[in-house]
Amino acid sequence: MRIRAxxxxxxxxxxxxxxxxxxxxxxxxxKDWLTYNGSYNxxxxxxxxxxxxxxIHSLVAQWxxxxxxxxxxxxxxxxxxxxxxxxxxxxxxxxxxxxGRLIWxxxxxxxxxxxxxxxxxxxxxxKDRVYYLTTxxxxxxxxATTGSVVYEVKIAETTEGYSAPPAPFIAKGKVIVGVAPxxxxxxxWLEAYDADTGKKLWHWDAIPKPGEPGNETWAGDxxxxxxxxxxxxxxxxxxxxxYYLGLGNPSPDFNGDVRMGDNLxxxxxxxxxxxxxxxxxxxxxxxxxxxxWDGSEVPVLVDAVYEGKMRKLLVQxxxxxxxYVLDREMGKFLHGVPFVTQLNWASGLTAEGRPIRxxxxxxxxxxxxxCPSSIGAANWMSPAYNRDTNLFYVVALEGCGLxxxxxxxxxxxxxxxxxxxxxxxxxxxxxxxxxxxxxITGKLVWEQERVGNxxxxxxxxxxxxxxxxxxxxxxxxxxxxxKSGKTLWHFNTGEGINAQPMTYMVDGKQYVAIATNxxxxxxALLDHEKGAAK
Amino acid sequence: xxxxxxxxAFLVVGAFSYALAQSVVPKNPFGHGPEVVAEGHAIFNQTCxxxxxxxxxxxxxxxxxxxxxxxxxLSENALYxxxxxxxxxxGMPALNLxxxxxxxxxxxxxxxxxxxxxxxxxxDVAHGKQVFSGKGGCVKCHMINGEGGTIGPDLSxxxxxxxxxxxxEALTVDGPIPTxxxxxxxxxxxxxxxxxxxxxQDNFSIQLLxxxxxxxxxxxxxxxxxxxxxxxxxxxxxxxxxSREEYNDLLxxxxxxxxxxxHKKVEGDGExxx
Numbered sequence: 005m006r007i008r009a010x011x012x013x014x015x016x017x018x019x020x021x022x023x024x025x026x027x028x029x030x031x032x033x034x035k036d037w038l039t040y041n042g043s044y045n046x047x048x049x050x051x052x053x054x055x056x057x058x059x060i061h062s063l064v065a066q067w068x069x070x071x072x073x074x075x076x077x078x079x080x081x082x083x084x085x086x087x088x089x090x091x092x093x094x095x096x097x098x099x100x101x102x103x104g105r106l107i108w109x110x111x112x113x114x115x116x117x118x119x120x121x122x123x124x125x126x127x128x129x130x131k132d133r134v135y136y137l138t139t140x141x142x143x144x145x146x147x148a149t150t151g152s153v154v155y156e157v158k159i160a161e162t163t164e165g166y167s168a169p170p171a172p173f174i175a176k177g178k179v180i181v182g183v184a185p186x187x188x189x190x191x192x193w194l195e196a197y198d199a200d201t202g203k204k205l206w207h208w209d210a211i212p213k214p215g216e217p218g219n220e221t222w223a224g225d226x227x228x229x230x231x232x233x234x235x236x237x238x239x240x241x242x243x244x245x246x247y248y249l250g251l252g253n254p255s256p257d258f259n260g261d262v263r264m265g266d267n268l269x270x271x272x273x274x275x276x277x278x279x280x281x282x283x284x285x286x287x288x289x290x291x292x293x294x295x296x297w298d299g300s301e302v303p304v305l306v307d308a309v310y311e312g313k314m315r316k317l318l319v320q321x322x323x324x325x326x327x328y329v330l331d332r333e334m335g336k337f338l339h340g341v342p343f344v345t346q347l348n349w350a351s352g353l354t355a356e357g358r359p360i361r362x363x364x365x366x367x368x369x370x371x372x373x374x375c376p377s378s379i380g381a382a383n384w385m386s387p388a389y390n391r392d393t394n395l396f397y398v399v400a401l402e403g404c405g406l407x408x409x410x411x412x413x414x415x416x417x418x419x420x421x422x423x424x425x426x427x428x429x430x431x432x433x434x435x436x437x438x439x440x441x442x443x444i445t446g447k448l449v450w451e452q453e454r455v456g457n458x459x460x461x462x463x464x465x466x467x468x469x470x471x472x473x474x475x476x477x478x479x480x481x482x483x484x485x486x487k488s489g490k491t492l493w494h495f496n497t498g499e500g501i502n503a504q505p506m507t508y509m510v511d512g513k514q515y516v517a518i519a520t521n522x523x524x525x526x527x528a529l530l531d532h533e534k535g536a537a538k
Numbered sequence: 539x540x541x542x543x544x545x546x547a548f549l550v551v552g553a554f555s556y557a558l559a560q561s562v563v564p565k566n567p568f569g570h571g572p573e574v575v576a577e578g579h580a581i582f583n584q585t586c587x588x589x590x591x592x593x594x595x596x597x598x599x600x601x602x603x604x605x606x607x608x609x610x611x612l613s614e615n616a617l618y619x620x621x622x623x624x625x626x627x628x629g630m631p632a633l634n635l636x637x638x639x640x641x642x643x644x645x646x647x648x649x650x651x652x653x654x655x656x657x658x659x660x661x662d663v664a665h666g667k668q669v670f671s672g673k674g675g676c677v678k679c680h681m682i683n684g685e686g687g688t689i690g691p692d693l694s695x696x697x698x699x700x701x702x703x704x705x706x707e708a709l710t711v712d713g714p715i716p717t718x719x720x721x722x723x724x725x726x727x728x729x730x731x732x733x734x735x736x737x738x739q740d741n742f743s744i745q746l747l748x749x750x751x752x753x754x755x756x757x758x759x760x761x762x763x764x765x766x767x768x769x770x771x772x773x774x775x776x777x778x779x780x781s782r783e784e785y786n787d788l789l790x791x792x793x794x795x796x797x798x799x800x801h802k803k804v805e806g807d808g809e810x811x812x
Contacts, residue, residue: 086755100755103743107753108718132751147681149751152692153797154684510755 165418182234258424666791
């Protein structure tokens, strides 16, 4: 009896449809959109070519899928063979990408009020499963066709104050997960789990312990409540086998007096060996930050000619206001320039990429004007890169804050540990832009102001046909000419956008989708010519 | 804030009433065993069915005691007091029954409403597992803890989701096909036939999960025909094809399938809805 049952199970498992292979995950985004940023290099540049500047005037809404209640969505839908998977905190929906009709949904029940704090930024797919993280720190693996739970793994504790906002990142059968927030004096870390079994493979601490290199950059015991949250889903170079992630701010956010030193690895770009979880290199954007400038902005990986030589580059527009070009093999700083004009805290970068601080421009007991504000010149909204234009596209915020510090101390149990803050100076100069920067020089090529927007809003999507899709906080979903920044198309979704757009193809028809606070919208051409699926 | 205030106020009032009444709080002397449930069932059917219907399920002059209702008297004592003293101002009278009988009715009503996992279901769980993956053939269509078929509902938490009565019905009575499991056979304009269940459908599209676990996202304009079967893929004769022992063991095993305790509360925290 038992043998028969086992044999039956084997037959069943072998007949399951392996949806997403390792090979597919290595491709640029085409028919499917398989990761948070579409591909391992996070360029967010789709190969689909049906929607283009010459026909975008006939782009129309195809459907809307409304999610009842819950926190505003920050999720990027994942598309696999026409099925979209997207999350809301503690819920995952599988919908038909053609019609917007629900196929299944999964709701993760919560027990305590504290369990529901924090955002959720999306799902990940591998083989026949879909994965997501919950605000009460579970990694959940679901059967992609039915939503059945395959496993649930507890990765952290809400009683301590941890939540788990990122979309999981999957490469080589490993699910990489991270936690937040460092605004509560909790130390960040990264973990890898075996996608098939849910077994933990490695753990990397973002704050070095005594005796480990980097611990000397924290005065006294300050390393114990030090921050460096792992807010986001990172980027990956399969050749170097390195996983890149920008880390969060040091704790407390605004008072650096209690943590003298550079505070490694807060606000560092780190390169982690995917197999071992060991640190290969780091580059710190803002040593000893006092403005909550998480270095968590998306690292974009580009292979390009730099000073006459083909190099593996990593570029990032950081919350501190500088655009960085790094060599991603060894982490060497190559170039950096401001991408906002309102920047008063540093006069430039040294040859090693270290900011040259302007004395006194930091939070004080009585308040100091610091530019950018604590919101930052950029934030977690995804940028994009188009290799044809060779431009890097980013959502940039021009604005300053009146920053103060105080002597708040750490309290265990997940309480805020910021020791200050800033009043955002919402004056006439406070503006939001989509900016196109030359990849290598960082020079501004064009900009489009997001008129009427006080916050950063959603991120960007590039297509090889020369379009940039952009979701604004005021609800406008717009398409820009990638070469000139001219607005070519717009649609008022009627609701704030805080997520990144994506594109996919089903049955020869290209769609562009974006989540607003409560609704996923999908658009396609009114009379599309059937194109070949890429 | 408001909820928290209400909750605290409730606690204060509750504590006060408890202090006043603690010397006379009646207690169920029988426990919740199956024999008590059976005795309670018998008394219920002699006493309560005129208004509440047979088995408390089809009230004509009074509410059904099972099913979706906004206000349930949930605790044993709430039920006991209601039966003993009635509900003033309504048709529910005070029943002149011995306390023993009232308690047995209480135990029966609670058992009738409880999820299967909360009820004592006699049987050999280990053997039930064998029936599930062997003779019963359940594993072909149903998944438990990540293993099994996908065409039917996942049963990992089924013991916590439905009552024992509903569970028995699912195994033995041909009822309506639940949404998401409608067997359907479509033929596309190109002549391809696809069979499976409709996870969802409307006038324009069908989301079909076929028998090989592939999803098909179908536009009705591209379909030649859509045929819905009136017969559920779920067999309803398990009480006949299985021996009595096998059937009971399968029930006991399914009743134990509970992964999530939705009602768990931690002191000091409000309850969070979905």
